[in-house]
Amino acid sequence: GAACGSHSGLAADESLRAHFFPQHFSNLRPSASESTAAVSNAESEASESVSNGERALEEDLLVKENHRPSSQMALIQAAGHGMFARLSEDILLKESSRSERDAYATLNTTGLRRFVPDYYDAVSRGGQVLLYIEDLTARFASPCVMDIKMGTRTFLESEVDNKRLRLDLVEKMLRVDQTAATAEERVNGVSKLRYMQFREMKSSTSRFGWRVEGVRRHGGGALPDCKALRSREQLEGALRWFLQDRIEIWDQFLEQLSSLREALEASEWFGSH
Incomplete structure (x- = not known):
């Protein structure tokens, strides 16, 4: 997830960077x-x-x-x-x-x-x-948090073999799309795999490899249902709302994501998990 906030008068960009790399910014710590x-x-x-x-x-x-x-x-x-x-x-x-x-x-x-x-x-x-x-x-007096799920597949391999049908997952699907479930699924339920694949297709996961799961911004305000964010324009709008149009922070997002990608590509740990 991403986070920003205000803490002892720090600039917004410093606050954001501190959340991503708290060990690297001694000015934010004692x-x-x-x-x-x-x-x-x-x-x-x-x-x-x-x-x-x-x-x-x-x-x-x-x-x-x-x-x-x-x-x-x-x-x-x-x-x-x-x-x-x-x-x-x-x-x-x-x-x-x-x-x-x-x-x-x-x-x-x-x-x-x-x-x-x-x-x-x-x-x-x-x-x-x-x-x-x-x-x-x-560390923040007024924290703002955005929960982002990264990856093109968001379910565990073990869930592929889980055939248990659940009606609660059908209800979640129908809250997003009233046409999502078949008549049989409405009666018997769907598997976790079916639900997760539906979530990926109905969100930005399948196209962009990430989706917004939730947002908490200090001071409140309205954001459209995160489950409905699918297009590039909708995602950009959600980020602008979260960052309160502080466009200068966007470059820092990109810089930190690039650092994360480089670290993952070089990581033996990541390659074995």
């Missing part, structure tokens, strides 16, 4: 010694919670259900599932899977680390996994 101490403190805070073992797992999972955060501790999320809870001002708990835990852990040793949130630790019990990760919006 001094080197303070930064090291802050990271060490964050790691020790996460490790202390992890050291409480399995007892912490259930307690942490209950945070998001039983305790609504104050405005200072509110989660800023543009799209996705409600799998996050806050441990502290800048550490999030994410209900996840072993595969994502392993991905974060191994990414920490590669050149791709600068493109992902800091990963501190994880706890697990059975099939449940909790990740302790950095909240990239914590």
Whole structure:
């Protein structure tokens, strides 16, 4: 996802770049010694919670259900599932899977680390996994977030063999296109694969290799349904709205995306996943 915001009077372009490459902009962080101490403190805070073992797992999972955060501790999320809870001002708990835990852990040793949130630790019990990760919006007083899903295929290989039919996915399809499902599908449901392929065809994924999943902009405002964004003009309009017509930031988007592509092409880790 992309993010921008205001923080201590920083220019918008610096704020945006800090979200993409937080480790590279020391002017957005404390001094080197303070930064090291802050990271060490964050790691020790996460490790202390992890050291409480399995007892912490259930307690942490209950945070998001039983305790609504104050405005200072509110989660800023543009799209996705409600799998996050806050441990502290800048550490999030994410209900996840072993595969994502392993991905974060191994990414920490590669050149791709600068493109992902800091990963501190994880706890697990059975099939449940909790990740302790950095909240990239914590440094901003007025964060804006755009969730973008990249890639021409947005489903797992394992979902190809999942034949279970689901009526809830039919309902999601019909909210986008009333003609999307056949009479039989309306009665019996559709598979996850069928739904994901529909989403790709109805969005900009199949044509451009990316789509907008959701947007949260400080100060509100109306944006057309993200699921309806398909054409180049619609996507440009959504980006202009998100950036509030700060066209100077667009070059930075391109620069950072080019850096990401170069890093992915050179990454042995990416080539094996």
